[in-house]
Amino acid sequence: MEGEQIVTSVGSHPSIRIANLLRLIKFSHTLFALPFALASMLVAARGLPTASILGGILVCMVGARTAAMAFNRYVDWEIDQQNxxxxxxxxxxxxxxxxxLCLGGLTLFGSGLLLLNGLCRLLALPAIVIILGYSYAKRFTSFCHALLGLALxxxxxxAWAAVRGELTSVAPYLLAASVLSWTFGFDLIYSLQDREVDLRLGLHSFPARYGAATTLRVAQILHGAAWVGWVAFGLQANLSGAYWLACAIAGAALLYEHRLCRKKDGRALNVAFFEVNVAVSLLLLLGVIGSLWL
Structure with a gap:
């Protein structure tokens, strides 16, 4: 997390430099969006797709996420130094x-597209504009957190387009809307840590404009909407018992997340942001797997 001790300074052994680059982009946070991509893929294929589709999805996910986070660090370099x-x-x-690293991520993303269909390649450019454009959003709008939700x-x-070659089905949109609401909500919680800095630097985060109390209330509403969306996705995808159990536990985890937020300390916010939300995404993926295979 943010408070971890830095292993070494820039210019050290290559293995340590790689580790620091992974920490720079918080590679572990790939666990937020990846499980939902895999869940969508499994439902679209009603099981495992071909190896090339699975490989293409994984490569594209890692590449796009790496590019987005590295670009965010590049764009926010001076801002981050003042926080x-x-x-x-x-x-x-x-x-x-x-x-x-951003350019490397984009290259990796492009190589993954070669394994996928024409629709994925057609949608690649607008997707890149969205995931990179998020880095500028806080300079203009208090709803920058929603743009991050859209990116995830x-x-x-x-993933659905990669398997089916179409986006006419309702199910992936329900899951996408749920992920948007869920991400919007947990990013609001995380951004509370930077409210004073955002106010000092004139940045337009939601907490800086509307305050902590309103931010937490909106996050609760968004997470409620996300849970309803996951239920709707399960119904539309005709999922069964294991998924509904996962939904129930995920809902309880979100309630626990908002209970943690009442403590108003950095450690509790980090647990609420990372550990709880990674658990939620993995739970729902496991629910899809269990539903399809059991």
Whole structure:
């Protein structure tokens, strides 16, 4: 997490530099969107798709997410240096290494597209504009968190298109809307840590404009909407018992997340943001797997 000790300074052994680059882009946070892409893929295929489709989805997900986070670090370099929570990022790598990592991620994304169908390649450019454009949103709108939700919500749509070659079905849109609401909500919670910095720097985050109390209420509403969307997805996809059990546990986890937020300390917010939400995404993926195979 943000408070971890930096292993070494820029310019060290290659293995440590790689580890620092992975920390720079918080590679572990790939677990937010990837399970939903895989869940959408499994439902679209009613099981496992071909190896090339599975490989293409995984490569595209990792590449796009790497590019998005590295670009965010590049764009926000000066802002991050003025925020005590994020100041250490500039000691993990140089700004130009972040840009190079972004270009590498885009290259990886493009190579993954070669394994997928024409619809995926057609949608690639608007998807890249959205996931990179998020990095500028806080400079203009308090609803930048919704744009992050849209970026993650593209994952189940892309996976469905990769399997079916179409986006006329209702199910992937229900899952995408749920992921948007869920991400919007947990990013609101996470952004509470930076409210004072955002106010000082004139950034347009939701907490900076509307305050902590309103932010938490909106996050609760968004997570309620996300849970309803997951239920609707399960009904539309004709999923069974294992998925409904996963939905019930995920709903309880979200309630626990908002209980943690009442503690108003950094450790509780980090647990609420990362650990609980990773558990939610993995639970729902396991629910889909259990429903399809059991």
């Amino acid at each position: 005590p929570r994020t100041a250490e990022r500039s000691r993990l790598a140089s700004r130009w290494e972040a840009l190079a 919500g593209l994952a189940p749509l892309g």
